[in-house]
Amino acid sequence: MGISVAIILHGLLYAVLVAVLSLAAWLLRLVLRPGPRWSSALRVTPFVIAAIPYVGFVATLLWANYAPPTFIYSSVFGQSAGSDVSALRGQSDASNDFRNVFMSFSTSDDALKRTLETLRLERAETLKAADLVPLPGNIMLPDWWTAQRCADRTVFIAKNVHRWDDIVVTQCRSDATVYVQASWID
The missing domain is CATH 1.10.287 (Helix Hairpins)
Structure with missing residues (x-):
């Protein structure tokens, strides 16, 4: 809805x-x-x-x-964005029974590793073309969302973390950006 x-x-x-x-x-x-x-x-x-x-x-x-990207970051990761996180961008599409979140940011490999360990994300063995979790309806991706075009990437996936059904984290080494998509459906 x-x-x-x-x-x-x-x-x-x-x-x-x-x-x-x-x-x-x-x-x-x-x-x-x-x-x-x-x-x-x-x-x-x-x-x-x-x-x-x-x-x-x-x-x-x-x-x-319309929440700010810092709020989106803390709602997905369960912690506020530290000083290691820069160039944080976020977009949310929500209703009373679903929410999809897109984020991108830059951070060090060590800081990303610590964040991924707290969420227990697992590395995906096969890379899908878009690295996106299933979306309800036609969701418009943000203009800055280029995770699917990243050549040198590692994808991490988690299910049922906090209140989120799916979380996909794409570490793109070619543009030094981390892309995050999270969604929950009631």
Whole structure:
């Protein structure tokens, strides 16, 4: 389910919630009719209460899609990017039931080895043409993603690490860049 579909479905749920709260407020107003008139703040209260979960949901989806590369790095590797990591780039495509992450960065061989050991990634014996895990739908790769064109590369794969279903790390020695793709599907 794409981000726009998830937001539309959640918007429909929001509309139902507003309708129920507005009906409850209208019934309460009928019961309290002889008393003082409601202020403007009391009239919009059902809308504000109903909007809180919707705003939270949309904010969560937007953060998952537009988070900075340092946050993406720490969510994949479970640690913050150290001083050894430079030229960090990241892109995320997320919805309420899947997330795909693409990263590239430069680091020393020793720092990469330490990071790979913490995740228990295994070296892939055969290199696939694209070095990509299965993706749902047509995901556009970032312009800077060139892992599949790297001639001198080593590929490491892990499954079910942290919350990620698949993690593929491609160490490209010809351009001194490490490419990472991670995905999870609910």
